[in-house]
């Protein structure tokens with residue numbers, strides 16, 4: 001069985017990544033989402049084990065020491081990291097695993113898993129990003145300003161991603177992602193067993 005593809009999804013905070021991923025999971029059962037560990041406080045409506053595993057700094061640092069995370073990064077004063085066991089299990093089962101992580105983490109993943117696919121989701125413009133962040137209504141002005149400023153810094157790293165996906169219309173955005181991963185799966189390096197079989201089947205016709 002082919003291994004699943006590790007799909008890294010980054011994007012400015014407020015780009016709508018969460019909504020896009022939720023829709024993608026509804027539309028295809030070939031994907032699952034890795035739940036990260038974080039030291040930030042839960043937002044209203046967030047549940048431990050669903051959006052994140054919410055832990056203390058001590059617990060996070062202990063998990064790092066035990067090699068329990070495949071990557072981790074500090075973002076606006078908090079730790080975020082990807083638990084190793086779940087990701088490796090699902091990839092081995094042939095399921096594509098989505099990591100919703102920020103840019104530093106994405107770059108680390110590309111180094112550790114060069115066959116991963118890095119997607120960057122962005123709203124159509126900076127003004128639209130501000131509008132979405134304010135509309136969410138869950139953060140203070142100061143936090144929003146910090147996130148917008150960080151968005152500018154992150155925009156400098158966009159070229160490192162494999163694909164940029166614009167989240168204007170939700171369904172179009174999900175279509176784009178499904179299409180990209182479908183195409184990536186047809187790359188020769190990812191279907192070597194198929195190519196070998198094909199060649200073997202053709203051999204008898206060779207004069």
Ligand code: 5GP
Pocket residue numbers: 010011012013036037040071072073075080081082083100101102103104105106
């Ligand atoms: P938020 O606090 O808005 O949920 O997330 C802040 C940032 O941390 C987002 O850009 C999110 O993608 C990123 N993030 C979430 N989980 C992880 C993780 O496991 N590793 C890394 N490197 N970043 C993460």
